[in-house]
Amino acid sequence: MSLDLHHRAVVADAHNDLLMAVAARPPERWGSFFRERWLPQLRAGGIDIQVLPVFIDEQYRPEGALRQTLRMIECAHVLAEENAEHVALCLDGADIDRALAENRIALVLALESAPGLDASVELFSTVHRLGVRIASIAHWGRTPLADGSREDATGSRLTAPGTLAVQEMERLGMLFDISHLGASGVAHVLELATRPLIATHSNARALRDHHRNLTDEQIRGVAATGGVVCVNFIPDFLTDDQAKVGVDRVVDHIEHIASVAGTDHVGLGADFVREVIADVTPPCCENTDGEDPHFDFPELEGPAGMPLVTEALLRRGLPEEDVLKVLGGNMRRLMAAHLGVRKEDLGVREEHLGVREGRTAVRDEHKAARTEGTAHAAR
Numbered sequence: 001m002s003l004d005l006h007h008r009a010v011v012a013d014a015h016n017d018l019l020m021a022v023a024a025r026p027p028e029r030w031g032s033f034f035r036e037r038w039l040p041q042l043r044a045g046g047i048d049i050q051v052l053p054v055f056i057d058e059q060y061r062p063e064g065a066l067r068q069t070l071r072m073i074e075c076a077h078v079l080a081e082e083n084a085e086h087v088a089l090c091l092d093g094a095d096i097d098r099a100l101a102e103n104r105i106a107l108v109l110a111l112e113s114a115p116g117l118d119a120s121v122e123l124f125s126t127v128h129r130l131g132v133r134i135a136s137i138a139h140w141g142r143t144p145l146a147d148g149s150r151e152d153a154t155g156s157r158l159t160a161p162g163t164l165a166v167q168e169m170e171r172l173g174m175l176f177d178i179s180h181l182g183a184s185g186v187a188h189v190l191e192l193a194t195r196p197l198i199a200t201h202s203n204a205r206a207l208r209d210h211h212r213n214l215t216d217e218q219i220r221g222v223a224a225t226g227g228v229v230c231v232n233f234i235p236d237f238l239t240d241d242q243a244k245v246g247v248d249r250v251v252d253h254i255e256h257i258a259s260v261a262g263t264d265h266v267g268l269g270a271d272f273v274r275e276v277i278a279d280v281t282p283p284c285c286e287n288t289d290g291e292d293p294h295f296d297f298p299e300l301e302g303p304a305g306m307p308l309v310t311e312a313l314l315r316r317g318l319p320e321e322d323v324l325k326v327l328g329g330n331m332r333r334l335m336a337a338h339l340g341v342r343k344e345d346l347g348v349r350e351e352h353l354g355v356r357e358g359r360t361a362v363r364d365e366h367k368a369a370r371t372e373g374t375a376h377a378a379r
């Protein structure tokens with residue numbers, strides 16, 4: 001029954017670094033490696049929409065970052081072309097609809113931080129031309145655009161080019177991803193945003209106090225833009241207690257975000273990083289320091305475990321219509337309205353969808369609450 005619902009649902013995963021694993025192979029193996037190693041898992045997990053972040057590993061930064069960015073974008077195109085009966089690289093909502101109708105997995109390209117672009121904001125347009133539709137502007141540390149959440153102590157807002165990057169992405173129809181961004185940066189982006197924001201892989205700070213997680217106020221802020229917060233399955237971001245690691249803990253975060261922001265603003269961004277690391281680490285180098293930063297999560301280590309989330313949501317008593325929203329309905333709605341839709345074309349699209357008035361009202365309310373908060377802080 002729950003399996004039936006899962007396979008009927010549109011399931012969207014907003015974060016899987018599998019491109020890292022595929023791009024680590026020689027180019028002539030990209031298509032076949034994806035087909036043999038990842039496609040069966042994505043199919044078993046019933047994944048319909050898969051965001052593919054381009055993450056640039058330390059070894060390429062800073063000098064080789066742009067080349068590796070281009071290489072990974074090329075890798076995404078090649079794996080899609082060589083597996084065209086199973087997947088399609090999608091540039092907008094219409095592409096996604098078409099892929100789903102043909103039972104192909106809709107792939108959406110993203111940048112996880114953008115070290116390859118440095119402070120050259122004009123290059124967001126270039127990567128947009130190459131198919132990128134989502135981007136964040138920092139990872140754990142500092143970039144020319146912003147500070148990542150590990151640098152929260154700096155209290156930094158976005159730099160001037162970081163501010164321009166937000167505007168440029170909004171102009172192009174690229175979703176701005178706040179995952180990894182530092183707290184002051186998130187506040188800054190919430191002030192700047194005129195279009196929905198997304199957190200592709202972030203959890204609730206109220207349940208696990210980690211700088212990578214979002215406070216209730218930040219979650220409400222994303223919801224007020226019309227955006228979606230996608231829950232991360234990495235045990236360290238779910239809990240500090242290994243005994244609590246399990247699919248029910250994932251559901252705790254989903255329920256908390258829903259209770260804070262509403263069921264229209266929660267999604268999934270699994271981040272199956274152990275699977276990816278296993279693919280890129282030679283056996284000789286595993287656990288060299290004897291420490292594993294991530295607890296075990298045996299049942300949910302890869303995409304194939306995704307139906308367990310549906311099962312747990314239903315067990316928890318979430319109504320079917322809400323389960324469908326969390327699994328991917330919310331992400332699909334957001335992508336249909338905004339992915340690849342340029343700002344100049346937005347008015348027409350939004351009037352057609354009849355959403356503009358409601359959202360502006362919510363945002364104004366949020367802005368008023370924030371101004372009040374600032375006034376308090378000043379005193």
Ligand SMILES: [Zn+2]
Binds near residue numbers: 112180201
């Ligand atoms: Zn990440």
